[in-house]
Amino acid sequence: MRFNFFSRNTATVVNHEDAASFTLTPQMELYAAVATAALSDQFYEKADTRLERLRELVGKNEPLFVAQLAVYARESLHLRSVPLVLCVELARLHRGDNLLSRLVARVVQRPDEITELLAYYARANGRNGTKILNRVSKQLQKGLALSFNKFDGYQLAKYDRDGAVRLRDALFLVHPTARDAAQQALFDQLVRGELPTPYTWETELSAVGQAPYATPAERTAAVTRTWETLVASGKLGYMALLRNLRNILEANVSAETITQVCATLANRAAVARSKQLPFRFLAAFREVKALQSGHVAAVLTALEDAIAHSAANLRGFGPETRVVVACDVSSSMQQPISARSKVLLYDVSLVLGMLLQSRSQNVTAGMFGDTWKRISLPRGPVLRNVEEFYRREGEVGYSTNGYLVVQDLRQRREVVDKVMMFTDVQLWNSRGDGGTLALEWAEYRRTVAPNARLYLFDLAGHGTVPLEVRPETGVALIAGWSDKIFDVLTALDNGGSALTEIEAISF
Known part of the structure; x- marks a missing residue:
């Protein structure tokens, strides 16, 4: 069964910023x-x-x-x-x-x-x-x-x-x-109600916390030994390890334990089995970076290796494919992805954007808000690049003038193959000059790069898009926060859609 997967072209609506948009x-x-x-x-x-x-x-x-x-x-x-x-x-x-x-x-x-x-x-x-x-x-x-x-x-x-x-x-x-x-x-x-209490890292630490100690130093030593034992046992799951890096470092565990922590974090097979969303590595990176410990540098390096392994199957682009990666840093992107998370939609945008940059050999990266700014960074360190973007996000302001990305390409007469925009797709023009992504994209394809493709990576799912998503317009929509979204690129390049993998699932 095939589904009609393009945006409707019969009527426009307005998005949450009252800008003209298309429904899906x-x-x-x-x-x-x-x-x-x-x-x-x-x-x-x-x-x-x-x-x-x-x-x-x-x-x-x-x-x-x-x-x-x-x-x-x-x-x-x-x-x-x-x-x-x-x-x-x-x-x-x-x-x-x-x-x-x-x-x-x-x-x-x-x-x-x-x-x-x-x-x-x-x-x-x-x-x-x-x-x-x-x-x-x-x-x-x-x-x-x-x-x-x-x-x-x-x-x-x-x-x-x-x-x-x-x-x-x-x-x-x-x-x-x-x-x-x-x-x-x-x-x-x-x-x-008689199931045996399971052995978990939580129950082990809880037992330590409830035991009587003669002095605070004895209790601290017991916590340290428990973390060392948990790490050595291999029973601390990957996600639990990722989320407890601060606790482990603050417990002043041995150098041998830190070596094992780093080896587990950077283990390609362990990363693949853990199925972590990419932004989880950023959350851990920030927690560790704030600590005062001689082991911080080693753990940060292990986290860089880990996120690189998480994208090992990401289909990159060679030097012949010219790519633009544009990250939305507007106010609406500066919201937590959930009530319990410190990670923002903005962070997800940067992580996915930098992952894509790390796999592309001919890439221009930047961020847009009031303005569009190109930022040159090394291809390798994904998490450090994210932090550099984060440090500089105020340089472009907090509107959502995504059309400036394509306008810049058009004015430079710069031919690219793929424009990747990581955004909540609620684009609007704060300048009042009438420019829109739809107009700029149509003109760019008409006058500069007729075969260019625009990929909107929707990180919020509000249900509208700023231009028609159709093969003849060269526009595709991809949604989600996982590195899995990059698999959709293969389907699109092979004539499929964002729904191709979904349609292939059988019962």
Whole structure:
């Protein structure tokens, strides 16, 4: 099945800045909204607004496409919450086959996703109190029952957490059939609350914190030994290691432990298995850079190696391909991607832009706000380049005059093959001179570079674009925060679309 993946060319609307824009097809709009969803407040859109728009868009799309997109979001973009939302919304609308049960069984990859899905199901259906889980969709129940069979005792114990819905509640609701007597024994333990406490780095540190000590120095020494033991054991997962670098360094662990930390961080296979979003490395880089430790330099170098490995499969461009990388540093980009994160949309723009620069041999990079400014930086150090951009972002102001990127190319008569813009796509002209990205792009292609392509990397998913997304205009839309977005370039160069990989997912 093929979907119409281009922007509509029948009517223009206005974006959040009241600038003329084009709408997208329901497929493209849902894809962009899902790929950029943290389900938290953004500059232009509150979390509830985004959630309501997702619900409406699910109803405008074919059930198979919604299911394919949910799988793509979970397995390729490594998102957790929004695929569960798609499952629940599909359950509200779709009947007559087992598409939903197969989808749920595939999307749910951790035990706490069972309870999160049911908690959202209750919210979406207006349930509360003792009736929170009455009348759950049969196909959804079946999919959750199949999900229970994936997990062992360690996983069930680790993710049996307090909340509106507990794993015990879910077990009673969906009645999974145990695959053998051993699993039935685990289910019985879960019901009785007797699952053994799992060994995790959290439980190890908690035990240290609760133990009695004669002096503060003894407690500090115990914390240090515990971190050293955790690192040496290999039981500290990659994400946990990444998020605890500050704690490890502040614990004054041994040089041998730091050597092992750096080796793990920079291990190509470990990076690939961890499936970290690129901006996670930037968050860790900033935490470490602020510390006063003789080991900071080594850890920062390991993080540079790690993010380079994370983009190892990124299809770069040789010297024959002329590329422009333009990063939006406007006010609307200076918003956290989620309520619990210090990472801004602006940071995501810079990280993805610098990753692309690191893989391109003939590249011009810069940032735009009130003005457009080219910035020459070395190709290698992705995270240090991001920090250099961050240091200089005030040099261009905080509007969103993206058209100046292309105007500059046109005025220089500079021929390039690809223009990559990392932005929330809410472009507008603060100068009042009538210039727009649509006008500048059409003129640039007409007078300077008729074969140039413009790629809009949408980092916010608000549902509009500043010019038509069609092959004949040379414009493509790609959405998301993962290095996976660069895989879309291959599909586009081969005549596909941003939806090609999604459409290829089968059940």
